Amino acid sequence: MNAVHRIDHVREFIAQVRAQKKTVGLVPTMGALHAGHVSLIQAARQKCGYVVVSIFVNPTQFGPNEDFDRYPRPLENDLELCGKYGADLIFNPMPAQMYPSEQLTWITVEKLTAALCGASRPSHFQGVATVCTKLFNIIQPDYAFFGQKDAQQAAIIKKMIADLNMPLQIEVCPTVREDDGLAISSRNQYLTAEQRDEAPIIYTALRQAAQLIQQGETNPQTITVKMRKVLDRALLIEPEYIEFVDTDTIQPLDVLKGRVLVAIAAKLGSTRLIDNIIVDAKE
Numbered sequence: 001m002n003a004v005h006r007i008d009h010v011r012e013f014i015a016q017v018r019a020q021k022k023t024v025g026l027v028p029t030m031g032a033l034h035a036g037h038v039s040l041i042q043a044a045r046q047k048c049g050y051v052v053v054s055i056f057v058n059p060t061q062f063g064p065n066e067d068f069d070r071y072p073r074p075l076e077n078d079l080e081l082c083g084k085y086g087a088d089l090i091f092n093p094m095p096a097q098m099y100p101s102e103q104l105t106w107i108t109v110e111k112l113t114a115a116l117c118g119a120s121r122p123s124h125f126q127g128v129a130t131v132c133t134k135l136f137n138i139i140q141p142d143y144a145f146f147g148q149k150d151a152q153q154a155a156i157i158k159k160m161i162a163d164l165n166m167p168l169q170i171e172v173c174p175t176v177r178e179d180d181g182l183a184i185s186s187r188n189q190y191l192t193a194e195q196r197d198e199a200p201i202i203y204t205a206l207r208q209a210a211q212l213i214q215q216g217e218t219n220p221q222t223i224t225v226k227m228r229k230v231l232d233r234a235l236l237i238e239p240e241y242i243e244f245v246d247t248d249t250i251q252p253l254d255v256l257k258g259r260v261l262v263a264i265a266a267k268l269g270s271t272r273l274i275d276n277i278i279v280d281a282k283e
Contacts, residue, residue: 001083003090007138010052010091014139022049026141028132031055031092032072032186033081036176040145043173045086052139053082054091056098061127067270072186091139098134107133109156109163112250116152116243116263117274128153129160136161141168149175149183151261151276155250175275177203183275195268198234202264205230205242206277209262213279218256220244231266240265240272247278256281 004010017024025048027040033055044051055078062068075092082090107129112118118125136144146154154172161168176184181203182196191199205227212223224242231239245252247259263276 001079001087001090003079003092005091005093006097007093010089010138013089014052017050020049023142024048024139025051025143025145026135026139027051027053027087027145028135029053029055030057030071030186031078032074032189033078034184034186036147036149036184038081038085039176040147040173041082041085041087043171044143044145047171048143050089051087052089052091052141053087054135054139056091056093056131058098058127058131059095060099060103060130061124063121063123067187067190072189091135098131103130106130107160109160112152112156112159115245115250115252116241117265118152120240120265125153125156129156132157133160133164136166136168143169143171145171145173147175148172148278149185149275151247151263151278152250155248181207183273185273187271187273190271191268195236195271198236199268199273201231201234201237202266202273202275206262206264206275210277210279213256213260213262213281216282218281220253220256227264236268238267240267
């Protein structure tokens, strides 16, 4: 495994790999790697001849007063994990490498970014789409791997590459969970012991929604009321949103039909967690 910090060095490695006619898989991350990231690396390893993991805490996707400065950066542990699970190349640039001058060019995906997390983080997905475009241009992967936990992000990136005719395929891998159902996230480490005890109730509420939809309930307001009753069992959880949207367009659904994305964002103290589940509603 090799680790590089410069764009020209990445391109040198990729040129060598292309000469060997290997497929290239990219796992874009902000580091603080965990079992969810490991599942993405393993999926890339299974599908591709050469696996690149990017580790870059991207400043442009953090809004004012968000956790950019305190976001965990355990690089040594991340490198060890990447080597253990089969990454071939780590790209770990400094911000000055990715943004050497004032950034005047941005990628904006309309409509899909307006709901869910985009409503409270208006510049977030612009930063995500822009940095992903940069990574795709630098590494030129055949496949890029994202987690289902970040369902809105994955839908936005899928739409972006389709609209811009980018020659790669997005693979969305299942959410990895703790034994009690909590979606694994780098931000879980911010939780106090008491907050961590309550956090799995988020997934309990999602499972309640899935059960109701599978039983034939098609009214999102009815389900939301029952989900809030579940969340109310936790004294420390403050829901930001509960939404029912189309899995591809991320547009709100007045009546549930087809593949439905049920999504939650919630605060536990200063820590914001997101989770979701996809349910097939009866036509």
